[in-house]
Amino acid sequence: MNVANNHLPDAEQLLVELANKIEPLLQPNTALVGIQSGGAWLMQRLQVLLADNISRYAVENGTLDVSFYRDDFAQRGLKSETRPSQIPFDVNDKHIILIDDVFYTGRTTRAAMNELFDYGRPASITLVALINRGGRELPIAPQIVGLDLPLDADKNLQLLQNSDSSLYLALQPSISTDSLTTIRTDLHE
Amino acid sequence: MKIHIKNGRLIDPKNNIDAHLDLFITAGKIIAIGKMPTDFVANQTVDASNLIVCPGLIDLSVRLREPGDEYKASLVSELQAAVAGGVTSLACQPDTDPVLDEPGLVEMLKHRAKQLHLAHVYPLGALTRQLEGKILSEMGELQEAGCVGFSQANTAITDTQVLWRAMEYAATFGHTLFLHAEEPFLARDGVAHDGEVASRLGLKGIPSAAEVLALASMLRIAQETGAKVHISRLSTAEGVAMIRTAKQQGLNISCDVSANHLHLTEHDIAYFDANCHLKPPLRTQRDKEALSAGLKDGTIDAICSDHTPVHDDAKLAPFAEAELGATGLELLLPLTLKWAVDQHVELVQALAHVTKYSAQILGINSGDLSLNSDADICIFDANEYWKVGASSLKSQGKNSPFTGLELAGKVKTTLVHGQIVFQG
Amino acid sequence: MNNPQLDQDGRLRHLLSVEGLPKKILNQILDTAESFVGVAEREVKKVPLLRGKTVCNLFFENSTRTRTTFEIAAKRLSADVISLNVNSSSQSKGETILDTVDNLIAMHADMFVVRHSQSGAAHFIAKHVPPHIHVINAGDGRHSHPTQGLLDVFTIRKYKPDLHNLRVAIVGDILHSRVARSEIHALTTLGVPEVRVIAPKTLLPAQVEKMGVHVYHDMKAGLKDVDVVMMLRLQNERMSGAMLPSSQEYFKTYGLTQDKLRLAKPDAIVLHPGPMNRGVEIDSSVADGVQSVILPQVTYGIAVRMAVMAMLAGSQVAGAKS
Numbered sequence: 001m002n003v004a005n006n007h008l009p010d011a012e013q014l015l016v017e018l019a020n021k022i023e024p025l026l027q028p029n030t031a032l033v034g035i036q037s038g039g040a041w042l043m044q045r046l047q048v049l050l051a052d053n054i055s056r057y058a059v060e061n062g063t064l065d066v067s068f069y070r071d072d073f074a075q076r077g078l079k080s081e082t083r084p085s086q087i088p089f090d091v092n093d094k095h096i097i098l099i100d101d102v103f104y105t106g107r108t109t110r111a112a113m114n115e116l117f118d119y120g121r122p123a124s125i126t127l128v129a130l131i132n133r134g135g136r137e138l139p140i141a142p143q144i145v146g147l148d149l150p151l152d153a154d155k156n157l158q159l160l161q162n163s164d165s166s167l168y169l170a171l172q173p174s175i176s177t178d179s180l181t182t183i184r185t186d187l188h189e
Numbered sequence: 190m191k192i193h194i195k196n197g198r199l200i201d202p203k204n205n206i207d208a209h210l211d212l213f214i215t216a217g218k219i220i221a222i223g224k225m226p227t228d229f230v231a232n233q234t235v236d237a238s239n240l241i242v243c244p245g246l247i248d249l250s251v252r253l254r255e256p257g258d259e260y261k262a263s264l265v266s267e268l269q270a271a272v273a274g275g276v277t278s279l280a281c282q283p284d285t286d287p288v289l290d291e292p293g294l295v296e297m298l299k300h301r302a303k304q305l306h307l308a309h310v311y312p313l314g315a316l317t318r319q320l321e322g323k324i325l326s327e328m329g330e331l332q333e334a335g336c337v338g339f340s341q342a343n344t345a346i347t348d349t350q351v352l353w354r355a356m357e358y359a360a361t362f363g364h365t366l367f368l369h370a371e372e373p374f375l376a377r378d379g380v381a382h383d384g385e386v387a388s389r390l391g392l393k394g395i396p397s398a399a400e401v402l403a404l405a406s407m408l409r410i411a412q413e414t415g416a417k418v419h420i421s422r423l424s425t426a427e428g429v430a431m432i433r434t435a436k437q438q439g440l441n442i443s444c445d446v447s448a449n450h451l452h453l454t455e456h457d458i459a460y461f462d463a464n465c466h467l468k469p470p471l472r473t474q475r476d477k478e479a480l481s482a483g484l485k486d487g488t489i490d491a492i493c494s495d496h497t498p499v500h501d502d503a504k505l506a507p508f509a510e511a512e513l514g515a516t517g518l519e520l521l522l523p524l525t526l527k528w529a530v531d532q533h534v535e536l537v538q539a540l541a542h543v544t545k546y547s548a549q550i551l552g553i554n555s556g557d558l559s560l561n562s563d564a565d566i567c568i569f570d571a572n573e574y575w576k577v578g579a580s581s582l583k584s585q586g587k588n589s590p591f592t593g594l595e596l597a598g599k600v601k602t603t604l605v606h607g608q609i610v611f612q613g
Numbered sequence: 614m615n616n617p618q619l620d621q622d623g624r625l626r627h628l629l630s631v632e633g634l635p636k637k638i639l640n641q642i643l644d645t646a647e648s649f650v651g652v653a654e655r656e657v658k659k660v661p662l663l664r665g666k667t668v669c670n671l672f673f674e675n676s677t678r679t680r681t682t683f684e685i686a687a688k689r690l691s692a693d694v695i696s697l698n699v700n701s702s703s704q705s706k707g708e709t710i711l712d713t714v715d716n717l718i719a720m721h722a723d724m725f726v727v728r729h730s731q732s733g734a735a736h737f738i739a740k741h742v743p744p745h746i747h748v749i750n751a752g753d754g755r756h757s758h759p760t761q762g763l764l765d766v767f768t769i770r771k772y773k774p775d776l777h778n779l780r781v782a783i784v785g786d787i788l789h790s791r792v793a794r795s796e797i798h799a800l801t802t803l804g805v806p807e808v809r810v811i812a813p814k815t816l817l818p819a820q821v822e823k824m825g826v827h828v829y830h831d832m833k834a835g836l837k838d839v840d841v842v843m844m845l846r847l848q849n850e851r852m853s854g855a856m857l858p859s860s861q862e863y864f865k866t867y868g869l870t871q872d873k874l875r876l877a878k879p880d881a882i883v884l885h886p887g888p889m890n891r892g893v894e895i896d897s898s899v900a901d902g903v904q905s906v907i908l909p910q911v912t913y914g915i916a917v918r919m920a921v922m923a924m925l926a927g928s929q930v931a932g933a934k935s
Contacts (some may be wrong), residue, residue: 069661072927073662073927076927078924078927084648085648085651385820385823391755396819461733461738463737502709505741506710508737511753
């Protein structure tokens with residue numbers, strides 16, 4: 001499918017819809033965990049949109065940088081910037097709402113789950129993705145999706161942040177699987 | 190055997206010749222220069238077009254490794270290396286195993302060398318027995334056996350009184366002492382020049398003062414005893430200044446510098462290159478410049494190779510543990526030529542430092558192309574470059590800080606006593 | 614001349630010395646280490662980065678503490694670890710360094726952590742290993758101990774985040790100290806404006822100012838207004854080498870006491886690479902006092918070493934085994 005940038009969905013709009021879908025899951029013993037960096041941005045915004053229920057149920061939050069758990073370390077090495085994962089709560093017996101921006105092959109999710117399990121044994125994990133672009137390579141799927149948007153393999157869909165913190169989706173130049181440096185166009189927080 | 194060397198550029202420092210002149214050799218001697226003698230019919234003609242014809246080089250400091258250290262090198266391999274480098278006479282160091290402190294050993298060495306009909310070997314005898322710096326060796330007997338002088342190689346005499354007496358005794362008979370100036374306590378365990386580079390690399394340093402202090406003692410004792418002293422392998426700027434003053438005062442002093450120290454400094458150690466582990470250590474840019482200036486103004490008389498072949502494995506260790514020394518016989522000529530080019534010195538003057546002056550220091554009748562002199566000749570191409578490496582070196586020692594570099598100066602033919610001993 | 618620590622893409626291939634590494638790489642190591650600090654505080658203190666890799670601690674010079682921290686670091690990266698204390702085994706039977714290394718490579722070691730009593734030993738080994746093998750220098754003679762220099766700077770950064778505004782003093786036997794050399798290079802490369810060395814002349818290397826430091830022989834003058842005091846261990850051999858008369862005199866002139874520490878800034882921190890000689894270079898009350906960050910250094914040391922190993926294991930060379 002040939003998708004040009006101006007045909008991409010509005011991330012801000014999708015975010016509101018996503019919040020509505022997540023709201024019923026906010027219960028006691030729940031935690032939101034965002035995967036760096038897109039998932040973390042989404043989580044920050046969701047914390048504002050869902051503030052009432054979050055405070056009512058004392059929902060915890062944290063972020064994961066899955067760099068140390070990626071399965072392509074041998075091919076690509078470490079990213080030049082890694083951020084510490086922050087899980088300031090006890091993972092044991094928690095219902096984790098794991099948030100990612102674009103669900104693609106499923107490998108990032110696997111890495112995130114492996115990392116989460118090194119913190120403890122969650123009661124459940126619900127995967128939330130803003131966009132499911134199809135093309136999964138593992139038997140993993142998001143339970144909550146903002147939008148299904150199938151894309152060809154040569155397309156590189158990224159969630160990016162404007163200087164005013166608003167979010168938008170864009171197609172970036174394709175990263176070949178041989179290149180050693182990740183093209184980092186997202187802004188520093 | 191009548192040999193005609195034609196079309197070459199003859200450079201003879203002793204007779205101040207730099208001209209296109211042919212050479213004519215009969216029965217091992219030069220019998221004519223320039224014009225062919227009327228009844229001369231050559232058995233062999235050497236065409237030296239575009240080549241330089243000069244006296245065979247004389248190297249003041251060479252380790253042949255025999256007797257004793259044959260796994261590092263042998264007489265055969267090193268004398269072949271010598272003539273491949275255009276060196277036709279060399280002085281060898283006494284730090285063999287056993288040490289050259291017995292006339293019998295010296296005779297045997299000279300005999301073996303003579304049989305090979307390669308370069309002439311002039312042994313330096315041990316100044317003290319076993320080089321231990323305690324008891325004088327039998328200098329008279331050693332001289333009769335063929336020693337042209339006496340040396341302690343790299344082992345200093347710590348007992349100043351012994352040094353004094355050794356010089357006094359030598360002075361009695363006119364022997365020349367070949368001494369390397371290094372105060373042993375300051376130099377103890379040191380492996381590099383005590384300066385910026387050694388500090389950064391964490392290598393134990395040998396301060397310039399080690400050379401200066403030892404030199405001061407040697408010069409003073411030489412002055413008092415009247416000994417004839419040759420200072421081997423100078424390395425410091427202050428040392429050059431001290432020799433300059435000593436000569437001005439009329440002391441019977443000569444000195445040499447290693448070809449390595451004319452081109453390299455402490456910075457060449459780079460990332461711990463064990464090929465730069467040398468004695469004396471490579472010092473600063475300032476020292477290197479002073480050594481050059483000293484050569485130019487006659488303070489330093491000669492350039493030597495300080496040929497020290499080591500077994501390949503011996504350099505395969507961290508810097509301080511790597512055996513010190515560099516192979517040098519085949520590099521003496523190209524390094525001298527490079528020095529001449531870099532320093533804008535005329536070839537006839539530069540070559541004097543490896544022929545005329547070296548001969549004077551050894552007291553041998555050689556190093557020139559005079560009529561009736563022995564035909565010890567080096568014919569080389571000053572413009573041909575060759576790459577320094579294991580395959581190009583004939584010496585068993587492949588250890589050189591110049592490995593991988595291309596140097597100009599390729600020896601084409603070497604003659605000793607009128608015989609061609611090397612053809613490249 | 615090519616920097617032997619970097620591959621042709623400028624990525625870290627070996628860690629042999631802090632000197633020669635660009636600021637960018639030093640910062641990358643420190644920033645990566647930040648992430649590993651968190652790992653140590655978790656229940657499961659492991660990440661799978663070096664799973665399947667074998668790290669070999671090749672210690673030609675004895676050291677239980679450094680060897681242990683490297684072991685812990687490697688295991689927290691899920692690597693398999695071999696520790697070879699070469700003193701007691703093959704070296705004494707005359708096996709050369711390279712033969713020992715070759716044997717270990719034949720047993721599929723991927724990474725070597727090397728400690729040796731000779732300066733240049735790590736460079737020497739790195740020169741002779743095949744392209745897919747990485748070498749970490751755990752201390753070579755008096756030349757370099759890069760992970761120590763890095764963990765010291767990491768620790769400083771934790772307490773004093775703005776390195777560009779600091780005065781740091783390094784006190785002790787600079788001449789024989791690989792730690793001091795690595796600390797000096799790390800601090801100067803990362804832009805610390807004033808690095809002081811405080812020592813008697815006998816314990817300073819020739820031309821030490823050329824490394825970018827200010828020299829003090831008077832400890833009181835040298836400690837004035839500094840933000841960080843880095844103490845070095847004094848080794849007993851210095852007395853027999855006629856560099857110092859006695860450890861008592863040394864303590865009097867160069868030992869860190871509460872009184873002397875008061876000359877530094879009130880919030881100055883005190884570091885020591887360990888092991889400490891209490892009462893020789895440092896007073897117990899300072900070592901155990903509030904300004905001491907000596908124990909955190911140890912914790913951070915593991916994170917920094919994990920970061921180095923992770924970065925090396927992740928650097929690619931053409932034809933590397935994956």
